[in-house]
Amino acid sequence: MNTNQFSVGVVGLGLMGCSITTCLLLAGHRVIAVAPLPIDVPTAHPRIYEHLRKSQEERLTSQLPEHFFESLLVTEDYNALADCRLVIECTLENLSIKKSVYEKIEAVVSIDAVITSNTSAIPISILQKEIQHPERFFGLHWAEPSHTTRFLEVICGELSDVSKGEWLYELSHAWGKEPTLVRKDIRGFITNRLMYALYREAFNLVENGYATVEDVDRACRNNAGYWMTLAGPFRWMDLTGVPAYHTVMKDLFPTLSTSAEVPALIDGIVKEGGKGVANAHGFYPYTTEEAQLWRETFETFSYEIRELALKYPVDVVKKKLEAKK
Secondary structure, eight states: OGGGGGGGEEEEHHHHHHHHHHHHHHHTTTTEEESSSGHHHHHHHHEEEEEEEHHHHHOOOSOOOHHTTTTTTEEEEEGGGTEEEEEEEEESHHHHHHHHHHHHHTTTTTTOEEEEEOOOSSSSHHHHGSSSSSGEEEEEESSSTTTTOOOOEEEETTTTOHHHHHHHHHHHHHHEEEEEEOSSSSSTTTHHHHHHHHHHHHHHHHHHTSSSSHHHHHHHHHHHHHHHTTHHHHHHHHHHHHHHHHHHHHHHHGGGGOOOOOOOOHHHHHTTOBBBTTBBBBSSSHHHHOOOOOOHHHHHHHHHHHHHHHHHHHHHHHHHHHHHH
16 A cells, blocks of 8 residues: 555644654655644654664665655644544543544544544444544554564454454555554453553462562563564464463463453552653562663663564465475
8 A cells, every 4th residue: 555645644742642653754755743732842753763764774764754744744733634544543541632633633534534542441342432423533552662563453442344444454454563453442452451451460379479589570471472572372372382372271360360450560660650761660670770771671672573474474484385385
């Protein structure tokens, strides 16, 4: 799909909004990036520039950042979105804030424009009731850093036109994604429901004294972290023997945590103002220097794991079979 033929709007220029903007620029779009908060305007250009510089350094593109900046407008003016065929909202997870943003978007875009939200917490079926034309509204759930990961979920709400969801699904392949089309809305979508079930059990193990935070992280890194770039849970069970999992499930499932409460461990950290490496206060102790080095290490890792993961696309076996013919 030729992405040079239309502009895309991004509303919200925090960390994820900037990396989404970078992804779209790398794919060849002209991007209209709107900052609902004036404080994000002076930080957006440096963030996007650094993403593009690193992308050129890591061979995601041969072009210098200046080349892409010719296709980028950063503004506070929603009127600049008028010609966008697609607008991606990535503001705070607050329904009233999002409703205000949608009103401003719909006031200027054409009736044919598709509007999406990067929400990971609010069901699309709830959000789309806040706009005049809910059939054109979808979720686009990205993962950070958006310009390096293969992940993207396209989520249909109860009132969405599925054909437009299929258009988004096809379009996102041009963004370097291996997308998932979620045809039936559910809170948390797919990946968050899977991951938060894991988080809940991780808290249960730590809070009940079975393991430390370090133990749980180490176990995940060296087991699931070892194979999940290649295979998801169903493929992994196929690869390693389905009956064994069936046997374990009968005895293990009844013992897993089903708590509906926010775990005390994370509740305490948040009430103390902890944000993780963002302010050097999280589940681990950090000096300011350590927190900065973890941020830098994660950025480097995201490019290196991308290079490995691209060697094993979803159709890797199909391609090998075709090569034998």
